[in-house]
Amino acid sequence: MRPELDPVSVTDLATRGPLPPPARWRGGGALSAWVDQHFKWLMVAPAVLLILALSIYPLLFSLWVNFVNYDFEIPGHDFVGLQNFRQIVNDPLAWSSLITTIFLSLAVVAIEFLLGLGLALAMVRMFRGRGIILSILIIPLFISPVIVGQSWALFLQRPFGPADYLLSQLLGHPVNISWVGEVPWVYIAIVIADVWQWTPFMFVVLLAGLAAIPAHLYEAAELDGISGLRVLFYVTLPQLAPIIFLAVTFRLLDAVKLFDVIFMLTGGGPGTATYTTSFYLYQIGFQQFHLSTATAGSWLFLILLSVVIMVLVRRLLRAENA
Amino acid sequence: MAARSATAGPSRWRRRGDLARFAIIGLFILFVIVPLYWVVITSIKPSNDYLTVPPVWFPAEPTIVHYTAALFSYRGLQGLVNSLIIASVSTVLSAILGTMMAYSLARFNTGGQHLAFWVLSQRFLPPVAIILPIFLLFRSWGLYDTRIGLIIAYTFMTLPISVWMMYAYFRQLPRSLEEAALVDGLSRWQTMWMVAVPLAAPGIAAASVFVFIAVWTEFFFALVLTSRHAFTLPTVFRAFLGFQGAQYGEACALATTSLVPSIILGMLVQRHLVRGLTLGALRG
C-alpha cells in the first residue's frame, strides 16, 4: 500500500459496501429531456432574437421607409417611389460627404498602418521597460472617441492652445494655424486625432503578427546574405501579409463610420467641409428630420459597404477555423 | 511576445537601428502622453490660466472646482451614474447571451458557417444604417430615452464581441470533462454552467471587460436614443461644444472622469488585447 493512502483491509471492505442508490432525479422529466435535445438551438435563440429585433427588423422597416414619405414635418406616409433615393443622389453634399469619407478613411488607415508598422518593428525586440511602454502606447484605444475629438479640439485651439505654441517654438517663427476653422488644416486635424487614437490598434495587431514569424526564416535570410531593408521586404512583409489584410480591412470598415470625432472636433465645418457620410446622414435625419431621405442614404451607404464586409468576414471565419 | 529583430544585419547597423528604434518609440510616447496630460492638467487649472500665452503647463494653484461644476451644474453626475448602470447591465446581459451562443457554436457547430458569418458581420454594421429605424421603433415601443432601451441596444451591439471571444475559449476546453458531467447526471444546461463556464472564466472575464469599455465609450447610439433622462457620460460633452472658453475646465474634468475607469480596465485586459480587437481571429 502506498503510504499516502489509508490502509484498508479486505474484511473492512466486505462489511462496508456503498449505500443504496440515491433518490431518483428531482427536476428531471420531460421538460428537461426536451431542453437537452434542442439544447444547441435554445442556447443561440436569445442572442439570435435580439439581433433579429435590432438588426433585421429595423432594416426591413427602413426598407419600407425608403419608398415612403416619412417626414416629421409632412403628415402622412405616401408612397413616393424612388424619390428619396433621387434626393440623396442629387444632393451635392451627399457626394462631397462620401468623397470626404473615402479620402479621410484611406488617409488615416494608410498613416496608421505605416506608423503602426514602424512602431511594431521598433518594439518587437525585447528590452527593459518594454512592458510599461506597451501599456502606455495602448491607452488611446480605450478612450471614448468624443473625448479624443474634444481633447484635440482643445489642444489645437487657436490662439491659446499648446499646439500652435509648441510649433512656434519648434519652427522658430510664430505659428497661427486655425486648425478647426480652415481647410486644409481641419482635415489634418481630423487625421491627427484619428491617428492618435487608432495607430495603437495597428501597432498591437502587427506586433502580434511579427512575433509569430518563425525565427528560422530570418536565420535562413541571414545565411543567404540578405540584410537590412531587403529582409523587411522579402521576408517580413510577405509573412505579415494576411495579418496586414486583416488589420487594414478591420480598420477601414471602422474608419468609414467616422462620426464622433467630426461631431466634437469640427461639427462638420468649416461650413460643410468635413461632413462625412455618417455625419451627413445624421444631419438630414435628426436635425432636419427628413427621415426617409436619410434612410435611403443609409441604405445606399450600407450596400456600398456590404461588399467589403463580406470579404472581411469570410476571411475572419477562415482564420478562426484554421 | 517573442523578441526578434525584423531586420537582420551586422552590428554597426544594430547601433544605428537601436537609435532609430528608440527615437520612434520615444516620439510616439510623447505623442500619446502630451495631449492626455494637457487634458488632465486643464481640469485642475483655475480659469484664468486658460487663456495665456505661453500656455501654463502646471498651474500654481490647482483647483477641483471644475469637477464639482461638471458633475453638478452640467449634470455630469447623472450621466456618470447612467453610464455606470447601463454599461454594467449591458455587460452582464451581453456576457450571458454571448456565453450561451458561444458555447452552442463551439460545441455543436450550430448553424454552421452561415450563423457564424451573420453574427460576426453585425460587428461591422455602420450604426447609421440602423439608427433611424431603431430610433422610430424605440419611440413607438416606449424605449426612447430610457436606460432599458439603451441597454437593449448595447447588448445587441456588443454580442459579436462576446460571442467571438468566448468561442475561442470554449473550443479549447477538453470534451472529456463535459462528457464526465453528462454521464454523472448533469443536464446540458448544468454542464454548461457548472463545468464549462468556470473553466472558461478568464476568457469570459476578458470579453466582458471589452464589452464594458465599448459601452462606456459609445456615443452615437446614446446621442440619438436618449434625451434628458437616460443620457450617458459621452453625451454630456455636447454641452461643451463650441468652446466659448469658459468651460474648458469642466470639459476636461469630465473627460478625466471618463478616462480613468476606461484606462484601468484596459490595462487589466492587456494580455487579451489582440484577441479582443480582432474578435478572436488572432491569438496575440
Place this chain on the structure above:
Amino acid sequence: MANVKISGLHKSFGGVQAVRGVDLDIPDREFTVLVGPSGCGKSTLLRSIAGLEDVEQGTIEIGGQVVNGMRPRDRDVAMVFQDYALYPHMTVFGNISLSLRARGTPKPEIEARVNRAAEMLGIRALLARYPRQLSGGQRQRVAIGRAIVRNPRVFLFDEPLSNLDAQLRDEMRGEIKRLHQEIATTMIYVTHDQIEAMTLADRIVLLREGKIEQQGAPLDLFERPASLFVAGFLGSPKMNFLQGKLVRSGGAYAIDLGEEVPKLALPPGRAFNGATDGAKVILGLRPEHVGRAAGAQPAPGSQRLETTIELVQPTGSRSYASFRLAGQPVLSELQAHDVSGPGERITIDLNLPRATVFDPETGRAL
C-alpha cells in the same frame, strides 16, 4: 445492478464504420472486458452504451429497458475516463459529490455517501485537495469514487489504466478487481492490453474492425482460440505459427512441414471440420507447450525432436529459446538456467494435444 444487452449495433463516423453489427449479452454483475487493437470499435461501443454516441442501427438495453435515445444521465451508468476527467476547479469532495449535488440530494446524505466512497478507496485524507495536487494513482481513485458514489447499474471503464506507469498499473488492476468483488455490479471495461483483459475479466470480448471476433471466459479464449487473430492477440509471447499441410493416413491426422522434419502426429478424435487431405493449414502452438524433453518417453500425444538453438532471450523467471523447424522460427519456453546458449543441441517435446490448427484462408480454427 443490471444486465446489458446489445443487438445489431451499427455506428459509423463520417464514412468510417466503427461498429458493424455487434450482438452482445452481458449478464448482471459480470465483469466484461472489451479488448482489441486500436480502431476496433471498443471505445465506440462503450460510449454508445453510456449514451455519449448516438447509434444508427440496433438497440441497447440496460436492465431490460431500451435506452437508445436516452440521455446519459437517465441511463444510470457511471464512467471512468482514461484521462480521469476530474473537474480542475473543484476539490476532490466537489468532484465526487457533483452528481449528487446536481440532483438535489440533501447535504447530510451527500456527506455520508462521499465519505463512504472515499473510505472504500482510501482517499479520505484527500477530500479537500484539488486534482492538480494529486498523483496519477490518486486521481484515478477519485475518478472511481465519483463513479461509485451514485451506485449506478453499470460501471463503464474507458482504458482507465493506460496513463499510469507499469507498477501503478499492476496495483490498480488488483484494486479494480477487488472493487468488483466488493460491490458486485455489472462492469464493462475497455482496454487494448491483453494482460489486463486476462486478469480482470469474467468474460473477454475480443473485437476486431468493428465486429466481435470471439467472446468467452479468458481461459477459453486462451486455450481454444477461434481464429488466428485471437490466438495471436492473447498470450505473451505470441503463439508459434507454423505453415504446413494437413495429411491423413488411416484415421489419424498429421501436419506435414516438409521433408526435413518428420510429420507431427495430431491426437486422434479431432475432426478439423472435414478439411481435405493435403489442405494447407497453420499449426499454432504456444511457447509454453514447446519445452525441453522430460522423461525417457514424451508424454502421450507429444512428439520429440532434436534441434539447435539459435537465440536465447532470458527474462529472469524464464528463458525463451528460438530454433527453426523446417526453416520456420519457433519459440520455446524453458526454465531460466536450463539452456546455455546459441548453438546448443537440444531435445524438444512438442505438446501437440494443446495445439490448434487453423485454416490460412479464413483464419478460423479447425
